[in-house]
Amino acid sequence: MNKVVQNASQYVLEYLNNHLNTSFIYHNYKHTHYVVSKIEELLQSIDFTTEEKEIILLAGWFHDMGYTVNKAKHEDHSMAIAKKYLEAQNYDAAKTAQVLACINATKLGEKPSNLLEEIISDADFAHLADTNYKNISENLRLEFANTDCGMYSNEEWLEENIKVFTNHKYYTKEANLKWSSVKNENLKALHKQLKKQVKKAKSKTNSDNRSERSVDTLFRVTLKNHITLSDIADTKANILLSVNAIIISIALSNLIPKFDNPKNAFLIYPTIIFVVFSVVAIILSVIATRPSITSGKFTKEDVANKKVNLLFFGNFHKMTLPDFEEGITQVMNDKDYLYGSMTKDLYFLGKVLDRKYRILRWTYSIFMIGIIVSVIAFAVSYKYLCVVV
Secondary structure (H helix, E strand, O other): OOHHHHHHHHHHHHHHHHHOOOOOOOOOHHHHHHHHHHHHHHHOOOOOOHHHHHHHHHHHHHOOHHHHOOOOOHHHHHHHHHHHHHHHOOOOHHHHHHHHHHHHOOOOOOOOOOHHHHHHHHHHOHHHHOOOHHHHHHHHHHHHHHOOOOOOOHHHHHHHHHHHHHHOOOOOHHHHHHHHHHHHHHHHHHHHHHHHHHHHHHHHHHHHHHHHHHHHHHHHHHHHHHHHHHHHHHHHHHHHHHHHHHHHHHHHHHHHHHHHOHHHHHHHHHHHHHHHHHHHHHHHHHHHHOOOOOOOOOOHHHHHOOOOOOOOHHHOOOOOHHHHHHHHHHHHHOHHHHHHHHHHHHHHHHHHHHHHHHHHHHHHHHHHHHHHHHHHHHHHHHHHHHHHO
16 A cells, blocks of 8 residues: 555544544444445556556545534534645645545535546445445444434335435446446335335225224214213113102192191101102202203313313303314314323213212112111001000
């Protein structure tokens, strides 16, 4: 290796080790060495002078040094570092200018103006024709993520890669002969991977749709069951109301008028017990079916903070139609808010059912105890008071 190039390669190694951020897992010394090796591979097939080889190899070593300063416009920073180093080595000014021109040719969209620039441009993209391209590409993807250059999904990354392959071309005949076939195979592989990824994404979307339908079915069936249970509770309460109302009517119309007759004195205490238990049962039945009253208003802040359940009429019955439409539109456009509202609706409906059924259990228990106690009271009263009379 030329002494100038050898010294430069050692300088680049030490400089990158001391100044390059570890986030750059692609644009590092390994990549630089790779590009230089590809330049040497092309030089074997091209008849260049020693000076020309020296120029292009120096450009290869320095072309990505700018990443130690800033990833943006790193080529300009690379040229500045190369110029400072070469001037310190008293390198020929004309050849330094050529080195800098070659580094400049590695800019994206920059068109090479001579064979030297074409060689470094081709070498810088030699990885497109590497048999290990998939791993190389993943390193670049991870570097982008680590250096705030963008996060890409699998599908997006494959599309970006295909775009690079499609827009890229090798300038030198030697690069085309050596690398084009492998590059084309890599491009085919990318298209196959993208097709699989799209199919996988589509399958996942269908799965998500099925999952959403399952969730919708879950809410629909569960809410229907809760409403049915609520209807059953109301029906049970109505039965108790009707039965006890009939009992009280009979007591008032048939039993109480008989209290004037001393012979019927034994009916007083059993009747009072019977009526008291019936009244308590009626009160509890009414409590079980009595609806709760809510404010019926909400603010835009409540909707923005997802604090109000717009699926329950009690939260919006006092609102104007435009305000309600605006709020319900926001709910429909936010799946999490929608499912959250449905979950709250289901939860609070369950709480109402719990209250209803607990009160109904007490009501039926009281009614049952009232019947038993009243019958016993009638028997005792009849046995003792009626006999005494």
